[in-house]
Amino acid sequence: MIDSDLLSHHFYAQPTLTVAERLLGQRLVRLVDGQRLVGVIAETEAYVGFDDSASHASKGRTTRTEVMFGPAGCSYVYLIYGMYNMFNIVTEQTDVPAAVLIRAVEPTEGIAVMQRHRRQPPNATPQRLLTNGPGKLSQAFAIDRSLNRWDLTAGRDLWIEAAAAPSPASISTGPRIGIDYADANDRSAPWRFWMTGNRFVSK
DNA sequence: GCAATGATGCACT
DNA sequence: GTGCATCATTGCG
Numbered sequence: 001m002i003d004s005d006l007l008s009h010h011f012y013a014q015p016t017l018t019v020a021e022r023l024l025g026q027r028l029v030r031l032v033d034g035q036r037l038v039g040v041i042a043e044t045e046a047y048v049g050f051d052d053s054a055s056h057a058s059k060g061r062t063t064r065t066e067v068m069f070g071p072a073g074c075s076y077v078y079l080i081y082g083m084y085n086m087f088n089i090v091t092e093q094t095d096v097p098a099a100v101l102i103r104a105v106e107p108t109e110g111i112a113v114m115q116r117h118r119r120q121p122p123n124a125t126p127q128r129l130l131t132n133g134p135g136k137l138s139q140a141f142a143i144d145r146s147l148n149r150w151d152l153t154a155g156r157d158l159w160i161e162a163a164a165a166p167s168p169a170s171i172s173t174g175p176r177i178g179i180d181y182a183d184a185n186d187r188s189a190p191w192r193f194w195m196t197g198n199r200f201v202s203k
Numbered sequence: 204g205c206a207a208t209g210a211t212g213c214a215c216t
Numbered sequence: 217g218t219g220c221a222t223c224a225t226t227g228c229g
Contacts, residue, residue: 045221047221054221055221056214056221059215062214062215063214063215064213064214064215078213078214078221079211079212079213079214080212080213080220080221080222081210081211081212081219081220081222081223082210082211082212082213082220083210083211083212083222083223084211084222084223086221086222088221101221103221133222133223134221134222135222135223136222136223176221177221177222178220178221178222179221181219181220181221182221202222204228204229205227205228205229206226206227206228207225207226207227207228208224208225208226208227209223209224209225209226210222210223210224210225212220213219213220214218214219214220215217215218215219216217216218
């Protein structure tokens with residue numbers, strides 16, 4: 001890896017909506033048993049501060065949400081529905097609880113290994129089912145809670161590399177998914193970002 | 204194609 | 217005990 005490609009604390013410490021949008025097109029990299037797994041980030045969601053009723057952190061500082069109050073550039077990985085891991089990246093200044101959920105990537109390297117992690121047969125079709133959702137991409141990239149609170153700026157095992165940014169015209173926004181429990185204004189906030197037309201964006 | 208449903212572990216009242 | 221920032225499968229037509 002070239003050091004200058006590694007996204008730094010400075011990048012993640014920006015406002016959460018900025019980070020969520022600018023993560024599109026960047027490369028998610030996972031190293032497992034010397035094998036590089038890479039995907040281009042295609043879809044993200046922002047969870048912003050105490051006042052966002054959709055965010056786990058709106059309930060305050062607990063064992064589970066503590067990491068969201070910590071420094072930017074750490075991972076927040078939690079288990080949902082008893083079986084799926086959600087991969088988030090902490091943003092903003094310390095004590096401001098916020099994070100970006102990575103919802104989908106377009107796989108580019110290590111696809112055969114990802115298929116094994118997903119228990120799909122080699123050459124399975126269609127390939128889009130490999131990583132077109134937050135639970136699926138975590139499974140494909142072997143991301144689980146052992147990587148909670150991981151420092152993504154260290155360039156070890158799990159990190160993000162800079163790549164060409166998509167043009168603003170090719171980015172779409174809309175409401176976040178799966179947050180029916182949130183207040184109406186938070187449900188409708190356009191805090192989901194995706195690359196328009198990318199076939200790996202979740203349903 | 205789509206809607207309905209069950210799986211499953213853990214943080215938190 | 218309750219409720220999830222989800223997914224695969226089933227059953228319909």
